[in-house]
Amino acid sequence: MPSPTRSKPAPSAGVDTPEYERWRRGYGVIRHSDLTCAQVRSLAARLVRRGLQPDEASVYRALAALDRLTSAGLWLVAHMTYARRVHAGGDPLERADFKAHPEGHTGGALNMVPAYAAYLALNRLTGTTRSWLMGQGHCAAAVEALNVLTDNLHPEQRARYRGPRGWSQLVSDFHSQQQDAHGRPAAPLGSQITAHTAGAVLDGAYPGSAELQYVHMPLPGEALVAFLSDGALEAQPGYDQAPRWWHPEDCGLVMPVVVANGQRLDRRVDLGTRGGLERFERHLVHRGFEPIRFDGRDPAAYVCTLEWMERTLAERSRQASAQVRLPFGIAETRKGFGFFPDGEDPDLPLPGNPSIDARARELFQRQVAPLWVSPSELDVAVRRLAETGRPERDHPLAHRDPARPVLPVLPPCRDPLAPPLAAVDHFFTALTAANPGLRPRVANLEDVAGRRLPQMVAALQYRAPDPDPPRESPTGRIITTGHAEAALAACLANQAGLNLVLSYEAAGPRMFGLLHQALRFTRQRREAGRPARWLGLAVVACAHTWESSRQGQAHQDTSLAEGLLTEGQDVARVLFPADYNSTLAVLPEIYRERGRITGLVVPERQRPTVFDASEADVLARQGALVVDEDVGGPGEPLLLIASGAYQLSESIRACERLRETGTPFRLVYLQAPGRFRQARDAWEAPFCATEFERERLFPHRMQRRVAVTHLRPEVFRGHLHPLFPDPAHSRVLGYGNRGGTLNEAGLLFANGCSWGHILLACAAALETAPEVWLSAPEREAVGGHGDPTTITRGLPAA
Known part of the structure; x- marks a missing residue:
């Protein structure tokens, strides 16, 4: 016709x-x-x-x-x-x-x-x-x-x-x-x-x-x-x-x-x-x-x-x-x-x-x-x-087999507080500047970049056919749209260049189908003996579950990280950097790798700088790090595992009470949970920790364990069952689908992940009374009978 x-x-x-x-x-x-x-x-x-x-x-x-x-x-x-x-x-x-x-x-x-x-x-x-x-x-x-x-x-x-x-x-x-x-x-x-x-x-x-x-x-x-x-x-x-x-x-x-x-x-x-x-x-x-x-x-x-x-x-x-x-x-x-x-x-x-x-x-x-x-x-x-x-x-x-990128070296943060997402802004801007021959694409769902990544916006600009300079250009590298899959597609398709996906975490389910399709085909290529050679891709989930109060539970969903955790560790991983330095430390390896997608759950608000540059590098290599330890007291030591920035802060506070009472403990921060799973096949095994590495960080002698995770606790426990050898004496806390228009402390409390709830779980794991660490008003609060502000506002114990 x-x-x-x-x-x-x-x-x-x-x-x-x-x-x-x-x-x-x-x-x-x-x-x-x-x-x-x-x-x-x-x-x-x-x-x-x-x-x-x-x-x-x-x-x-x-x-x-x-x-x-x-x-x-x-x-x-x-x-x-x-x-x-x-x-x-x-x-x-x-x-x-x-x-x-x-x-x-x-x-x-x-x-x-x-x-x-x-x-x-x-x-x-x-x-x-x-x-x-x-x-x-x-x-x-x-x-x-x-x-x-x-x-x-x-x-x-x-x-x-x-x-x-x-x-x-x-x-x-x-x-x-x-x-x-x-x-x-x-x-x-x-x-x-x-x-x-x-x-x-x-x-x-x-x-x-x-x-x-x-x-x-x-x-x-x-x-x-x-x-x-x-x-x-x-x-x-x-x-x-x-x-x-x-x-x-x-x-x-x-x-x-x-x-x-x-x-x-x-x-x-x-x-x-x-x-x-x-x-x-x-x-x-x-x-x-x-x-x-x-x-x-x-x-x-x-x-x-x-x-x-x-x-x-x-x-x-x-x-x-x-x-x-x-x-x-x-x-x-x-x-x-x-x-x-x-x-x-x-x-x-x-x-x-x-x-x-x-x-x-x-x-x-x-x-x-x-x-x-x-x-x-x-x-x-x-x-x-x-x-x-x-x-x-x-x-x-x-x-597709792009040249190995020049990786910039940026100074660590020495300020006591800094937004971890700023490390993404600084690093990716420097990375694209150092590699003009690699076409950059930033998938910018609902303008996450405009709110939190000013250096990137200034350097790469929004793509617009009828631009309004200086932030927009017909050849801008930042693809901004409210359609989650259309934004993600710009980076999945750009296998000849440098890619960064920026999204709020709750949009994850809308992207996961497309991610899963890409990862499935990537694994097939590896098994066929023709592994993908495109440069690693970072999918950054910010404005995440524990920070999202403006939209209530509509923006509180941990499914993206949970979905990526189901994929083969050889083609996908999920990382939970807790501060600026730990975020900065994981980025070079992401863009050094080939044929692997990394999900990064990154806070966009100010967070304490917990790790110095050396510790952040060790954490990036190992996937986990001992943050605090005091095993000199009597009794069986307690192993605390934190995974997620806000979960780490609550765990650190809980450890203060443990130390005050002479309770022996070790606190491990788990940044890369998938690395410590039991490998499901020969392709995944090289990307998982050895038994020796697991034992060094999570010693078998510490059978009584409490974990607090950014994710839903059932998902975390299921994927990481080797970390819980004695289920009867283990507790896992995490996102329990509770939320609303609450601040970070309120969300942690609502989901049973506050420092008070962590201590309550410690009592259950050690089979001891919670009053060893918690006052009566604190016990009433975490038991659902008292005032939550006793915990969320950090009021002194009565």
Whole structure:
């Protein structure tokens, strides 16, 4: 269909050649509209003029090869769902050749075949390897099938799937659910995009991940084709901010294309209606895009559209003085085009199971017959499209490996009070200044930076298409938005640079899905033997639970740190620096690491400077440090464990009472709780403390233990069960979902984490009376019968 935003191009002059006529006739189910034919003629002439092709006939031969590759891809995808083997010669399959339990997202995968095939062909026609990503991770069969047919594979897949015999192995492995001896999937193939998929940079399983990230990914001089999901665009806000963030000075070319097949899973989406599509186009125009519709059933239409989008954006970039209107492709198609079209289930379109239903078996044979390409013809087509001899899997985004950054050395804080968040401000500002070749991005959710990080705002500026200097600039590095996932996406996507995420802690649940998707794929890459090389990323949760009173319990939630604690310690960790110096000490290692996300829960208000520079360095290395100890008194010593800035202050105060009464104790500050968990697999083990390290800090002889944590106590105890060898004589205090418009002391009291409650827990652990440390009014307060201010205001004991 002609685009409402682009006029029909004129065909090139000249006599139709046999090569053109052969392509124009199409192949199998692939047909070329008059509009696409005119666009192809213009494309061929342009490629010759630019010196990218020797003659127009070469272009038509490549596009004819593309038709055959697309048809073979459709054929192979259909077999991946239903068959246990293929007959490369086109012979009908027998009953035993079909899977007993067919599985696959067949309709969506079939729609992705012409899209990905066209991407490969465009690279061949222009001699440039662009990057790609796909928001429809469940359509992995399309990418896997075409990669196998073109031998665009990683070694583990090439060894298993190459050639016609390998094709049978591919369809057999798809959804086979077979495991190796360690319980992992036995095949280097998944139902979603995986780290085994050649060229994959994310799995696309989380709706909106690709749609939010693509605009931030390529560097200047690079180009990215982003295949987006119509269902994800309908479900995920924030994608339409892309024109606001894109600027040619620090961004590469992006070509977003939505595959508008009208369905998400088994329901119709708004883009499946004429009115819905027109509303979507109007919305895109309003948000700064230039939509262009094209025939999503025709791979040549994809090639022409992608080439036009890239060329148009490049031309506009050279002339840009304000925000550039981004081309946005809309591929109109029908769910499952190329195979049986009338099934009620787009994932399994046939009306029956071919392994037990003769009618379904005959229908499968009839549907795949027009898609089959003879092995000799397919071999010619693949060789023609692979003439560059360049593996398309090795595109720029797939091999991010930025230079090791220069790490600044900043002086420690010697003031008795300082806001720990200021250390983040000072360090990241200095880090970006010392590394001008690494593109910085700051995800600034609801302007956390503007309130607490003045140096960073002055140096990096807010990104705004219509700026108000000096704090704003079209090329500002600070991405400010109220949409949590859109802010986070800017940093997850910027794998070639330096990244910092700033958020208030209660927004964590809105970000965790996207974080989990990134961490899952990062772990897969490590297990596949191709670990991620992007620089470490800090996710800073400030305005945190114990400091948030203005919004009440709406901003009191510890779920982000708890969620990150569930991830593998090799790809994610959570740190609780207690003061300025301990915050400053952990930052260099974060940006020295590769392929690891660090969650930092950092107070933004003034906190006592507990650690000097030397102690902070030891704490950063070890993850825990003995803060205070007095074991000279009689009786069994008590081990106190504090994790969190406010929890440490309360524990220090409780220790004063212990010391006054001669109770032996040790206080350990636990900054990196995940380091002291029991490793869950061999990948995590090197990042966890050894038994010797645990024993040195948490000696087994100290069986009676009280911990007070920033987190919910059940989560803390569960993850760190090795630290509580005697549960009957251990107590864990933490956030108990109690709160409201209270100050820090009030929140600590409400959740049973004040110094008074800590002493009450000590009494229970030691099986002694609390009056040893607490006066009668204090006991009444912590017992819920007295005045809380006896504890929260630190009134002298009566």
